[in-house]
Amino acid sequence: MVGFLRAFTAASAVPAAAVAAVALSSSSSSPSRPPSSRLRFPPPPSLSAFAASSSSSSAVRAPTAAPPMAAAAASTADLSAPDKGTALPELTTEFMVDMKCEGCVTAVKNRLQTLEGIQNIEVDLNNQVVRVRGSLPVKIMLDALHQTGRDARLIGQGNPDDFLVSAAVAEFKGPVIFGVVRLAQVNMELARVEATFSGLSPGKHGWSINEFGDLTKGAESTGKVYNPPDYLSEKPLGDLGILEAGENGEAQFSGSKEKLKVVDLIGRSIALYATEDKSDSGIAAAVVARSAGVGENYKKLCTCDGVTIWESS
Incomplete structure (x- = not known):
């Protein structure tokens, strides 16, 4: 039963992570934004497995304070x-x-x-x-x-x-x-x-x-x-x-x-x-x-x- 719950939790996290990755990728590729030197943060723990396994996604960045x-x-x-x-x-x-x-x-x-x-x-x-x-x-x-x-x-x-x-x-x-x-x-x-x-x-x-x-x-x-x-x-x-x-x-x-x-x-x-x-x-x-x-x-x-x-x- 525990193994089933863990598998179910990991599977349900993937769609949400995919949506977040697509949104961030679209934002960072906008031509109206100049190159940025803002601080970059590692992906949240819940996305680590997905980020490591996806060959097309880049590191997830937290939004800036301003x-x-x-x-x-x-x-x-x-x-x-x-x-x-x-x-x-x-x-x-x-x-x-x-x-x-x-x-x-x-x-x-x-x-x-x-x-x-x-x-x-x-x-x-x-x-x-x-x-x-x-x-x-x-x-x-x-x-x-x-x-x-x-x-x-x-x-x-x-x-x-x-x-x-x-x-x-x-x-x-x-x-x-x-x-x-x-x-x-x-x-x-x-x-x-x-x-x-x-x-x-x-x-x-x-x-x-x-x-x-x-x-x-x-x-x-x-x-x-x-x-x-x-x-x-x-x-x-x-x-x-x-x-x-x-x-x-x-x-x-x-x-x-x-x-x-x-x-x-x-x-x-x-x-x-x-x-x-x-x-x-x-x-x-x-x-x-x-x-x-x-x-x-x-x-x-x-x-x-x-x-x-x-x-x-």
Whole structure:
């Protein structure tokens, strides 16, 4: 009787294991996911026999603690670029994180390693700097760092030693619409664009990089959509497509744009429109300013009151 029960239990575990293996195999083969360096776990005990006996199944991976968010962010906006819909290209991002000991370093590394899309993590405890190489948006990495209970701020982004100007930022400071747009050079043919907004009316809005940084009349005085003479396409290079705000007035975006050079955008502006076809005069605009690249903006944290002190090298 005992032998029968054992045989019955082992046989009943196989269909469930097969379903789990097929689901995980489909997930890992999706073309929209970039290569991942997340932690891999051994298969659960109940699946060990099946995994060992199946020649077509791979090791079962436990789901990460934090789900991939790049696809969710991209679904709320449309970037008018030839590579629309692909994963974010890899980039080096630097954060200043409040770390006091090797235990802090371990906690930070362990949390970041649970995220998909991170290829390498370097920690400089003396300068309280965490340098991450990967394809994740800044917001996801910042949220993960904050979940360790530590203060963290972005201090640089780009490819070290590759570009004279590798990063830029445009800040929308209200009084109604607040937000930040970050641009970072990946290579001479590609730039990353990340944006977060609040205060928008729900629905679709056009947004673009415009010719001028003149904000005397808001978005109306920023000129036409930026388009260099040598760019041949149906849409101007500066056309960022459509940004869709939710019912709470918030919108997030992360994507990439071919042929966009950050150095050519300094002093221009990013404009938001009430309509998706940009037929109105615009509802908000912000000037594109140079931002710190990797290794250019180390800062210290005052240990007496926690106030952050910025230091530009």
